[in-house]
Amino acid sequence: MTTTTSIHDVISSDRVEGTSVYNAAGDKLGTIDDLMIDKISGQVRYAVMEFGGFLGMGTDRYPIPWNMLKYDTAQDGYVVPLDKAKLEGAPRYADDDVPDYDEAYSSSVNKYYGF
Amino acid sequence: MTTTTSIHDVISSDRVEGTSVYNAAGDKLGTIDDLMIDKISGQVRYAVMEFGGFLGMGTDRYPIPWNMLKYDTAQDGYVVPLDKAKLEGAPRYADDDVPDYDEAYSSSVNKYYGF
Numbered sequence: 001m002t003t004t005t006s007i008h009d010v011i012s013s014d015r016v017e018g019t020s021v022y023n024a025a026g027d028k029l030g031t032i033d034d035l036m037i038d039k040i041s042g043q044v045r046y047a048v049m050e051f052g053g054f055l056g057m058g059t060d061r062y063p064i065p066w067n068m069l070k071y072d073t074a075q076d077g078y079v080v081p082l083d084k085a086k087l088e089g090a091p092r093y094a095d096d097d098v099p100d101y102d103e104a105y106s107s108s109v110n111k112y113y114g115f
Numbered sequence: 116m117t118t119t120t121s122i123h124d125v126i127s128s129d130r131v132e133g134t135s136v137y138n139a140a141g142d143k144l145g146t147i148d149d150l151m152i153d154k155i156s157g158q159v160r161y162a163v164m165e166f167g168g169f170l171g172m173g174t175d176r177y178p179i180p181w182n183m184l185k186y187d188t189a190q191d192g193y194v195v196p197l198d199k200a201k202l203e204g205a206p207r208y209a210d211d212d213v214p215d216y217d218e219a220y221s222s223s224v225n226k227y228y229g230f
Contacts, residue, residue: 010160010216013128013150035128035152042159042181044152045125066157101125 009071020077021049021069029082033061036101046101046109047078051087060092063101063109124186135192136164136184144197148176151216161216161224162193166202175207178216178224 011019019032030051035044046063069078091109099105126134134147145166150159161178184193206224214220 009154010151010221011154012163012213013131013152016128016152035157036125037128037131037150037159039124039126040186042150042184044157044159048127069157071155098127106125 009073020075021047022072022075022077022079023083024079024081026075028077029080032078033095036063045106049080050095059095061095061098062087062090062092065110065113065115067115068113124188135190136162137187137190137192137194138198139194139196141190143192144195147193148210151178160221164195165210174210176210176213177202177205177207180225180228180230182230183228 013035016032016035021029021032023029030049032047033050034048036046036048037044044066047066047069049062049064050059051062052059064080064082068080068082070080071077072079089112091105091112093099128150131147131150136144136147138144145164147162148165149163151161151163152159159181162181162184164177164179165174166177167174179195179197183195183197185195186192187194204227206220206227208214
């Protein structure tokens with residue numbers, strides 16, 4: 001896989017919704033529904049993923065720490081090392097019930113994924 | 116002014132539209148219309164601003180390098196050191212005519228603001 005990084009590789013926040021997410025085997029898991037961005041630094045902290053019924057995961061939203069995502073230019077999407085077993089116990093919420101991303105919540109998400 | 120930084124200070128990309136932007140004197144200049152995000156690093160590169168007729172600037176969109184924005188918790192918005200003279204010659208585009216953010220375009224924006 002050839003991955004080239006350039007200043008060109010920017011995406012509008014308006015277009016983030018719907019960016020595809022794949023597992024390491026190249027299977028499409030779902031899409032990014034939203035991003036949670038640090039207001040001060042401008043760094044994306046979490047990609048909020050929708051698995052769209054993949055593996056029976058339903059329509060809940062899953063916040064994933066940004067540094068778990070690797071961008072793959074060939075697929076024009078992100079790859080995350082996640083499987084059903086890991087996701088079954090993962091932090092999630094309904095689309096219309098977004099939690100307050102306070103320190104307690106953020107810590108619980110980070111801890112779940114080993115950060 | 117007291118500015119506290121915590122892991123709590125995240126904002127949904129869905130809610131970025133409409134975040135207020137002020138000048139150093141505290142006058143509201145306009146709002147953020149969009150963010151341009153580095154796909155690889157997850158770092159916001161540009162805030163795309165709308166000045167909403169401020170100072171007769173019209174409805175064009177102005178990409179501003181992210182590191183020019185300072186978040187002010189007291190105003191719950193961003194402060195940028197911009198005045199009319201600087202904006203009159205600044206890179207801009209119509210909302211329905213977004214340029215390709217390639218290296219040439221990005222470089223021209225950065226250069227205009229001295230980066």
